[in-house]
Amino acid sequence: MARVTISDVARRANVSKTAVSFAFNSPGQLSPDTRDRILHIAGELGYRPDPVARTMTTKRTGSIGLLLPQAVHTAFANPFYPLVIEGISSVCDAHEYSLLLVSPVRGSVEEALGRAAVDGFISIGMDEAELPISHILRREMPVVLVDAGDREGETPRVNISDRVGARECARHLLELGHRDVLVVAIQSYDETRPLQGVPFERLSGYQQAFEQAGIPWREDRVFFARPTREAGREVVLAAMRKGSYTAVLAMADILALGAYDAAQHLGMRIPCDISIAGFDDLPIAGLLHPPLTTVAQPVREKGARAATLLIRSLQDGPGGSEVLETQLCVRGSTGPPRSAM
Amino acid sequence: MARVTISDVARRANVSKTAVSFAFNSPGQLSPDTRDRILHIAGELGYRPDPVARTMTTKRTGSIGLLLPQAVHTAFANPFYPLVIEGISSVCDAHEYSLLLVSPVRGSVEEALGRAAVDGFISIGMDEAELPISHILRREMPVVLVDAGDREGETPRVNISDRVGARECARHLLELGHRDVLVVAIQSYDETRPLQGVPFERLSGYQQAFEQAGIPWREDRVFFARPTREAGREVVLAAMRKGSYTAVLAMADILALGAYDAAQHLGMRIPCDISIAGFDDLPIAGLLHPPLTTVAQPVREKGARAATLLIRSLQDGPGGSEVLETQLCVRGSTGPPRSAM
DNA sequence: TGGTGCCGCTAAACCGTTTTACTAAACGGG
């Protein structure tokens, strides 16, 4: 028993396919009698228009794609993503769009893009200079870039004041008296490209704070890790073996959480033996013990703005960019270094 | 400049559309010369096959739908969902499927279903007796039910031993000496239907423990809340105003988290003044202070199994169901009631 | 030399809708 098509309904009701289509989409074109008869027969047969066939002609899928630079399950290891999706979805739901999670197919974002049947994309963490995005642009599909760095471009984007937030956070540690600071940076998904985008911005912010405080910035104290708790833990442990630090400046809360693990493993107490600061202010940040000092950014809001911008693009053509504010959130995980106490 | 189609490529290469299609899909049918020429011209023109048109004939979308009973952003307020998605995605990524988040359109799950262009569905928390699922079945689309209750049915499903887990957890509290236990149950998305599925199973488990211990089960001490932190907090506060309790037995960690909030608001210490137990063992459970006593279930694994089952259905037809184990995880949030100390 | 089989490619049908262009009948106005 094959699927019921519009032709089946038409045949059974002794009308044309057009009439059936009208019954659903522009009922005014039909006399109430025939309309009801068609609708009734359609219901009887259990007919539902095929969304794919419908998309063929309407050019609308009713869903938007969320483009991730990593496998979904890898990305989700960082609570940041669920949170930004929460924001995106709140807008999508209101506008009756579904969200398709699109991650690289066999390492190729481009390949994944080609397969996604969506009306537009929200991309997280990728710059338009990167191949995949230029590919979308060629397909003339609306895009909104989130966390793509603040390069001025014609593509709509939503960013936060990464550099300022990072600078404030680093300044906070320096003002407490820390001099031996371990920086844990986010490793980009594409290691071959020079540092850019969010990691670049935040690193620049850190560096600025050091320069403004007249303290030498040491590249050899910057370590890179994928944004997962485990990677954060490992990189901090590795760094601790090679050097001595009084503070960890992590570029993401999830990395800071790894630093907590590392501290516990090493028997170091926070903040007496080691101060830890993060970035994001995820919900877990306040639940940690001690609660994490971090840079708060409006993650849900970021997602919501991006979705709004995209949906507006879908209707009125591209346009608009936004930069949201960050705020340093001092909690219990940072304190003066032991030497200064 | 309209989108480049297969006809454009064909015309430019002086071959038929078929040849172009072959160049991409069954290169063996073409001589190496023509194949390369076509591919080269296609690349030059920036041609990419339209995924929608392709689906028309292949009957494959390459994505699977995750059917949620609530709006996505509401569901995501419970970390359980991101976690189960993490599991689903790990399998999807491996099999090159994308995941479409499908939530009700204007309150209608059915409506949302009709719009989703997917190869199959994973449904969370809904039973096949419910309309939407029967609708999918009529469309002859593979489905896997997660957390649908253990009714025997021909639909593949993945469940956990909810009843046993809940019973163990309740027993734990009773053995500690608690008699005034506040039960916080998950409120189903559809309030008009009688209690069933996961909430029903867990509640039965609680009740069993009471009966086995010879302690009267009191319906008036069962309160329902949507699975969000805020709802958990509110319902506990409301219950506390009306009665006196030494323990909270929450059906989900996220509700237990709300109970923590309520306890803090009331100035009650955990576990001295009030014991709290949850269900799920989300990653945050161990981070709370004190760490939460809860029933551990393999959430990621649940998602992964469901995805595996679904993808197998897609290939070989439906079949298979699984029940995963739970395990009571006693931590610091439960202790003897003050009166028994 | 004639039949057979394979190679490389094409024309046309098909997937299930929507949309466009058109028609026959009913209707209304002068």
Next chain:
DNA sequence: CCCGTTTAGTAAAACGGTTTAGCGGCACCA
């Protein structure tokens, strides 16, 4: 009563691919 307009519906094209059936030419074999 005739002509123009609306009403209610239809036939066919279009969307952009894949798939099926088939065709001409060449190679091989008897």
